[in-house]
Amino acid sequence: MTTRIKDLNTAPNNVGKYLSTQGISRRGFLKFCTTMASMMAVSPTLLPQLVEALENAPRPSVIWLSFQECTGCTESLTRAHSPTVEGLIFDAISLDYHHTLQAASGEAAELAREEAMKAHWGKYLLVVDGSIPLGNPGFSTIAGMSNLDMLLEAAKGAAAIIAAGTCAAYGGIPKANPNPTGAVAVQDLIKDKPIINVPGCPPIPVVITGVLAHFLAFGLPELDSLGRPKAFYGQSIHDRCYRRPFYERGQFAETFDDEGAKQGWCLFKLGCKGPSTYNACATTKWNQGTSFPIESGHGCLGCSEPNFWDAGSFYKALSVPTGDLGKIAGYALAAGGIAGAAAGLLAQHKKGQAIKEHKIVTVNDLEKGNSA
Amino acid sequence: MNGAEFLLWTRGTAFDIAFAVFVFGLILRFLEIFLLGRKPDLSAPRGSAMLGGVRTVFRRSLPADGNSFRRSSFTIVAGYVFHFGLLVSLLLLAPHIELFKSILGFGWFALPSPIVDFFTAMSLIALIAVLLHRITHPVLKFLSTPEDYLVWFVTFLPLLTGYMTFHHLFLPYPWLLGIHILSVELLLLLFPFTKLMHTFTLFIARWYNGAIAGRKGVES
Ligand code: SF4
Numbered sequence: 001m002t003t004r005i006k007d008l009n010t011a012p013n014n015v016g017k018y019l020s021t022q023g024i025s026r027r028g029f030l031k032f033c034t035t036m037a038s039m040m041a042v043s044p045t046l047l048p049q050l051v052e053a054l055e056n057a058p059r060p061s062v063i064w065l066s067f068q069e070c071t072g073c074t075e076s077l078t079r080a081h082s083p084t085v086e087g088l089i090f091d092a093i094s095l096d097y098h099h100t101l102q103a104a105s106g107e108a109a110e111l112a113r114e115e116a117m118k119a120h121w122g123k124y125l126l127v128v129d130g131s132i133p134l135g136n137p138g139f140s141t142i143a144g145m146s147n148l149d150m151l152l153e154a155a156k157g158a159a160a161i162i163a164a165g166t167c168a169a170y171g172g173i174p175k176a177n178p179n180p181t182g183a184v185a186v187q188d189l190i191k192d193k194p195i196i197n198v199p200g201c202p203p204i205p206v207v208i209t210g211v212l213a214h215f216l217a218f219g220l221p222e223l224d225s226l227g228r229p230k231a232f233y234g235q236s237i238h239d240r241c242y243r244r245p246f247y248e249r250g251q252f253a254e255t256f257d258d259e260g261a262k263q264g265w266c267l268f269k270l271g272c273k274g275p276s277t278y279n280a281c282a283t284t285k286w287n288q289g290t291s292f293p294i295e296s297g298h299g300c301l302g303c304s305e306p307n308f309w310d311a312g313s314f315y316k317a318l319s320v321p322t323g324d325l326g327k328i329a330g331y332a333l334a335a336g337g338i339a340g341a342a343a344g345l346l347a348q349h350k351k352g353q354a355i356k357e358h359k360i361v362t363v364n365d366l367e368k369g370n371s372a
Numbered sequence: 373m374n375g376a377e378f379l380l381w382t383r384g385t386a387f388d389i390a391f392a393v394f395v396f397g398l399i400l401r402f403l404e405i406f407l408l409g410r411k412p413d414l415s416a417p418r419g420s421a422m423l424g425g426v427r428t429v430f431r432r433s434l435p436a437d438g439n440s441f442r443r444s445s446f447t448i449v450a451g452y453v454f455h456f457g458l459l460v461s462l463l464l465l466a467p468h469i470e471l472f473k474s475i476l477g478f479g480w481f482a483l484p485s486p487i488v489d490f491f492t493a494m495s496l497i498a499l500i501a502v503l504l505h506r507i508t509h510p511v512l513k514f515l516s517t518p519e520d521y522l523v524w525f526v527t528f529l530p531l532l533t534g535y536m537t538f539h540h541l542f543l544p545y546p547w548l549l550g551i552h553i554l555s556v557e558l559l560l561l562l563f564p565f566t567k568l569m570h571t572f573t574l575f576i577a578r579w580y581n582g583a584i585a586g587r588k589g590v591e592s
Contacts, residue, residue, distance in 0.1 A: 225544070226374055236545055250466050250482040269470055276379060276546045305546070306376040312383060318549070319467035320474040321387040322380070329475075332392040336399025343400060344407025351408065 015092040015216060016055030029055075036213045039206065039284065040221075040231040053217035054092075060216065061120040062127055063113060063154055064098035067147040068140050068174040068183055069130030073165035074100050076202035077209075093212065096124070099142065110143045117157050125215065126158035128186050131167040131174040135182030151189060160194040160220060161186060164208055166304060169197035169227070176309035187227060194220050197227035199279075201303035206284050207232045226306065228278065237274035237300045240282035243267065261297065271315040272299030279304040375546030382553040390557035397564025398572070405576065417587045424586015425579035432578050446505060450498045457495025458527070461488050461534065485538065492535050499528050523566050529555040 019029055033051045036042075042050060066074070078101070095101065096116035097109070104112055116124065128151065133139040137146035155161060163186040166172035174183035187195050198211050211229055214221045221229040238244065246252070246266040253260035253267055266272070274282075277300050281292040293300055299315075302308040312322035373381075435441065441448055462468060466482035473479035503524055506512045533552035536542065543551075562568065585591065 238545070239540075247466075248486060249484045252466060252482075268466065276376070276549060278544070302376075306374050307380055308376070311376065311380050316474075317467065317470040319471050320383075321391070321471070322384045323388040323391075325388075325391060325475050328388055328392050329395050332395035333399055336396040337403065339396070340400040340403025341407065343404040347404060347408045 013059055014055070015057045015059055018059055019092055035206075036210055039210050039280070040214055041234075042231075050217050054213060057216040059092060059094050060159075061116050061124040062093045062095050063116055063124055063158075064095060064101075064127040064129070065142075065147075065150060065154060066099060067128065067130030067132050067151070067168070068181065069165065069167050070173075071100055072202040073129040073208075074098070077205045092216075093125075096120075107143070110145075113154075117154060121157040123159050124157065125212075126154050126161045127164050128161060128168040129163075129165045131171045131181075131183035131185060132189060133174070133181035133183050135180070139181045148189070151186065155190045155193055158193055160196065160215065161190060162208075162211060162215075163187065163195055163197045163199075163227075165203055166199040166201045166306075166308065169199040170306035172201060173309050176307075195227055196221065196223065196229060198232075199226075199228060199304040199306075201301075201308070203304070204232075204280055204284050204286065207280055224278070226278075228304075232280045233278045233304070235278065235280075237277045237279060237282050237294070238272075241274055241294055242282070243294060256297065267294060267297075267299040269317050270299050271313060271317055273302030273305070273308070273311070273314075273318060274300040275318055277302040277305050277308075375544050375550065379546040379550040379553075382550040382557065386554060386557050390560040394560040394563055401564050401569055402572075405573070410580075413587060415587075418589030419586050421583040421587040425581075425583035427586070428582025429575050429578045447502070450502045450505070454495050454498035454502065457491040457493075457498065458531065460491040461495060461531065464488060489535070489538055492531055492538075496528070496531050496535060499524070499531065503528075519566055522562070523568050526555075526559045526562055527568070530559055 016029070020026075030051065033047065033054060037044065037047050037050050064074075097113040099105075099109055102109055102112065130140075130147075132147045132151055134148065137148055140147045142150060163169040167174055167183075168186050171179075171183050171185045171188075174181055175185070187197065196211055196215070198208055200207070210232060211221060214229065214231070221231055224230050224233060226233075238247070241247075243264065243266045246264070247268055251260060251263075251265040252269045253263075253265045254269055255261065256270065268275075272294065274294065281300070282294070285292045285295070301314050302311060305311070312320075316322070435448070435452070460483065463472075464481075464483040465485065465488045469479045469482050506516055506520070506524075530552065533548070533555045537545070537548040537552045540548065542548075559568070563571075
C-alpha cells in the first residue's frame with residue numbers, strides 16, 4: 001500500500017491509464033465496474049457510462065486523516081486480500097496522506113499532507129476515520145496539531161469529505177456514554193462541505209470503495225437522512241437477512257447453543273439489532289463474501305447506527321425496554337400503595353360523611369314537596 | 373435527534389416514566405376501589421359467593437344470549453373482533469412476548485407474524501367501524517364524552533403504528549418502532565385514569581355481581 005503513495009507529478013493522471021500501468025487488465029477493470037454497478041444498484045444500461053466515467057476520471061488526491069480511532073477501518077480495507085475490488089480502487093486513487101499506511105513519518109509526512117493540500121486545493125477528497133475530541137485539544141494530536149485544527153484546515157480545501165466508520169460519522173465508541181473526551185462526529189463540525197457518512201465498526205471495505213467509485217464516476221451519491229449513501233444503506237439487515245423466514249414463522253434461538261441456534265433460526269430474542277440497522281452486510285458480506293455476523297451465529301450489534309454502543313445490551317431483544325423495570329415497578333408500587341391508601345381512606349371518610357348526612361325521606365315528605 | 377436516539381429514548385427514559393405511572397396508577401385505583409369495601413351482608417348465605425362470582429366472570433365473557441345479540445348485534449360483533457384481535461396482537465407476537473418476559477420473567481408461545489398481522493388488520497377495521505357507529509348513531513353520539521374519543525384514539529394508535537412498523541411503511545424502522553413504543557407509552561400513561569381501566573375493573577364488577585347473586589343462591 002505504501003507504494004501507492006506516489007509522486008503525483010510522475011503518475012498518469014486518470015484512473016484508466018493508471019490502472020493499465022499497474023498491470024490491471026481491461027477485463028479485470030470491467031469486472032470491477034460490473035461489481036460496483038450491481039452493488040450501487042445502477043441499471044445495467046448505465047454500465048458503459050460507469051466504465052467510461054471511471055476510466056476517464058482524473059485520479060483524485062485523497063487525504064486520509066485518522067483521529068480518535070482504533071485503525072479498524074484502515075485494517076478492514078487493507079486486510080482484504082488482493083486482487084480485490086477494494087485493492088483496485090485503492091490503486092486508482094492517489095493516497096497522498098495516511099499516517100498508518102505511508103512510509104514517511106514525522107515532519108516529512110506532515111509536509112506531504114500540506115503539499116497535497118496545496119497542489120489540489122478545492123479538489124481533493126478528504127477521508128476521515130475516528131471522532132474529534134472537543135473536551136481538550138490535547139486529548140488527540142498529530143505532530144502536535146489537535147485533531148480539531150487539522151480537520152478544520154483540511155476540510156477547507158476539500159471537494160468532499162467521506163466520514164469512514166461510525167466514529168467519524170456519528171462519534172462511535174469514543175462518544176459512548178460518558179464520552180470522556182467530548183468526542184463529536186465530522187458532521188457536527190463541518191457544515192459547508194458535502195459529507196458522505198460510511199458508517200460501520202468497521203465499514204464494509206467494498207462499501208468504502210464503492211462510495212469512492214461512485215464519487216469518481218457520478219459525483220456525490222444520493223444520501224439518506226443520516227448522510228449515508230442510499231445505494232449501500234438503503235435496506236436494513238433484517239430486510240435482507242436469510243434468517244428472516246424464521247422470524248416471520250416465530251422460530252427463534254433462545255440461547256446460543258439450543259436446538260434453534262443449531263437449526264439456524266432467527267436471533268431476535270438473543271438481541272439481534274438487524275431490524276433497526278441499515279447496512280449492506282447481508283448482501284455484500286465480509287471476508288470476500290464468506291459470511292456476515294448473523295451467518296456465523298451472532299446477532300447484529302447495529303454497529304453502523306448512531307449511538308449503537310449505548311443502545312442497551314447487545315443481548316437484549318430490540319422490543320425490550322433498556323431500563324431496570326423491576327426497580328421501577330418496586331418504587332411505583334410503593335408510591336401507588338401510599339397514594340392508594342390515602343385515596344381509599346378519603347373515600348371511606350366521604351362515604352361515612354354521606355351516611356351521616358343521609359336524611360330519611362318519607363312518601364309524605366315527597367308529596368309535600370310536590371304540592372309545594 | 374436521529375432515529376436511533378429517538379428509539380433509544382422511547383425504549384429508555386420514556387418507557388421508564390410511562391411504566392412507573394402505569395404501575396402507580398393501577399395500584400392507586402385498585403386500593404381506592406377495594407378499601408372502600410362493601411357493607412357487611414348479615415343475611416344467612418344461601419349459596420357460595422365465591423362460586424357465583426367466578427361463574428359470572430366466566431359467563432359474561434361468553435357471547436351474549438340471542439335476545440341481547442339481536443338488539444345490538446353490531447356492537448357485539450365489532451366489539452369481539454376488536455378485542456380478540458387486540459389480545460392476539462398484544463399477547464402472541466414474539467417481540468411483545470419478549471417484553472412481557474423481561475417484566476414477568478416468563479414467556480409463552482408466539483404465533484407466526486402473518487397471522488398476528490391479520491388479526492391486527494381486523495382489529496383496526498373493527499375499531500374504525502365502532503368509531504363510525506359512535507358518531508353516526510344519534511343516541512351513542514349524544515352519550516359520548518371527549519374521554520370516549522380519547523381512549524379510542526390511544527387504543528387505535530398502537531395498533532396502527534404496530535401495523536406500520538411490521539410493514540415498514542413510510543419511515544425508517546428505528547423511527548417506526550420508536551413511534552410505536554411511544555404510542556404504547558401514551559396508552560400506559562392514560563390507562564389507569566380513564567375508562568381503559570375496564571380491562572381490569574370489568575372482572576371486579578362481574579365478580580361482585582355474581583357474588584351477590586351467588587350468596588343469595590340465585591343465578592346471575
Ligand atoms: S437474525 Fe436478526 S436480522 Fe435476521 S431475521 Fe432475525 S432479527 Fe432479523
